[in-house]
Amino acid sequence: MVKVGVIGATGFTGEELVRLLIAHPGVKITYLSAKLDKGLPFSEIFPKFKGKLELICESLDVNSALNSGDLFFLALPHRVSFQIAPFFLEKKKLVIDLSADYRFKDPIVYKKFYKIAHQDKKNLKKAVYGLPEFYREKIKRARLIANPGCYPTVSILSIAPLLREGVLKNIVIDAKSGVSGAGRRAYLDFHYVHLSQNLTCYKPFGHQHLPEILEVLSAITGKKFNLRFTPHLLPLERGIFITVYAQLAKKLRRVQIYKIYKSYYEEEPFVRVFKEGLPQLKEVIGTNFCDLGFEVSGDNILIVGVIDNLIKGASGQAIQNMNILLGFKESEGLE
Numbered sequence: 431m432v433k434v435g436v437i438g439a440t441g442f443t444g445e446e447l448v449r450l451l452i453a454h455p456g457v458k459i460t461y462l463s464a465k466l467d468k469g470l471p472f473s474e475i476f477p478k479f480k481g482k483l484e485l486i487c488e489s490l491d492v493n494s495a496l497n498s499g500d501l502f503f504l505a506l507p508h509r510v511s512f513q514i515a516p517f518f519l520e521k522k523k524l525v526i527d528l529s530a531d532y533r534f535k536d537p538i539v540y541k542k543f544y545k546i547a548h549q550d551k552k553n554l555k556k557a558v559y560g561l562p563e564f565y566r567e568k569i570k571r572a573r574l575i576a577n578p579g580c581y582p583t584v585s586i587l588s589i590a591p592l593l594r595e596g597v598l599k600n601i602v603i604d605a606k607s608g609v610s611g612a613g614r615r616a617y618l619d620f621h622y623v624h625l626s627q628n629l630t631c632y633k634p635f636g637h638q639h640l641p642e643i644l645e646v647l648s649a650i651t652g653k654k655f656n657l658r659f660t661p662h663l664l665p666l667e668r669g670i671f672i673t674v675y676a677q678l679a680k681k682l683r684r685v686q687i688y689k690i691y692k693s694y695y696e697e698e699p700f701v702r703v704f705k706e707g708l709p710q711l712k713e714v715i716g717t718n719f720c721d722l723g724f725e726v727s728g729d730n731i732l733i734v735g736v737i738d739n740l741i742k743g744a745s746g747q748a749i750q751n752m753n754i755l756l757g758f759k760e761s762e763g764l765e
């Protein structure tokens with residue numbers, strides 16, 4: 431049994447990590463921490479875990495955490511992870527960070543979009559971007575995994591194969607997310623009365639996930655390019671739905687496009703490409719799947735991608751990365 435800890439266990443992604451890890455046959459949760467809800471049994475904070483997990487949720491103490499486990503998930507806000515990860519890495523522990531702190535190769539881009547200078551450039555260089563469909567071999571050898579953002583996961587999976595084959599141009603990603611994407615400590619914009627029966631657009635030209643999408647797509651395709659990315663807030667608990675509008679750079683029939691997707695994802699346990707029809711959010715909620723579908727009309731292509739932001743967009747993908755890293759079956763604990 432591999433001993434694992436969840437730092438930031440009471441957040442939305444932390445709670446989801448705990449739920450999934452309890453059911454995983456190869457690991458045992460040995461450490462949980464939070465900032466405000468501390469010193470209490472985890473099953474008292476979240477009664478759904480009664481009888482399933484008897485562990486106190488601690489106030490983070492790095493030394494006792496270090497003695498308790500082999501691998502740590504950091505489900506922390508950005509700016510906090512890079513203060514904590516170095517202690518674990520120094521003691522040769524494995525770290526899977528769910529925040530944005532280790533996702534960018536370039537600390538200047540990080541500073542521009544997260545408004546703070548990066549404080550752990552040494553480990554930033556060693557971090558591996560944890561998108562298994564494109565970085566599986568690197569993930570196997572990583573000690574620090576930067577788990578991708580939720581919008582980037584579905585955006586990159588939706589377009590990377592076609593971009594790499596030089597098939598897409600003039601790309602616009604119209605993205606919509608459920609409210610859990612914003613974390614558990616809600617503020618006014620996430621008040622029920624404001625959200626219910628409402629739909630809002632936010633950060634249309636400056637969302638912090640745009641540079642992440644561009645950096646990873648450039649690394650995957652070996653080309654620099656641009657695209658438009660516009661996020662919206664849906665009055666739903668969870669889920670991300672993206673619609674990609676683009677033009678085909680060459681004349682292709684539907685079946686040829688399907689073949690391209692198939693050549694990338696046929697063996698992937700968590701990407702399902704629809705031969706006909708478009709995917710729906712409901713079919714992926716509670717799962718680690720990313721479902722993709724597309725329609726073609728002349729030289730226009732529309733692609734739809736859906737994921738559960740808390741699973742394939744965060745905690746499920748983190749466990750998929752852990753499985754690869756530790757040599758478990760990739761879908762262990764996620765089926």
Ligand SMILES: NC(=O)c1ccc[n+]([C@@H]2O[C@H](COP(=O)([O-])OP(=O)(O)OC[C@H]3O[C@@H](n4cnc5c(N)ncnc54)[C@H](OP(=O)(O)O)[C@@H]3O)[C@@H](O)[C@H]2O)c1
Nearest residue numbers: 438440441442443464465466467507508529611613614744
């Ligand atoms: N939500 C999503 O859909 C999603 C998807 C992909 C990635 N992410 C990323 O994953 C990370 C966690 O997201 P989340 O939605 O789970 O956030 P969250 O709900 O706000 O939870 C954050 C957790 O970190 C703890 N924490 C906050 N500040 C801390 C500090 N200074 N020291 C120790 N613990 C601290 C919190 O404890 P208290 O509650 O006690 O303060 C809580 O347990 C974020 O970086 C987020 O960007 C989130």
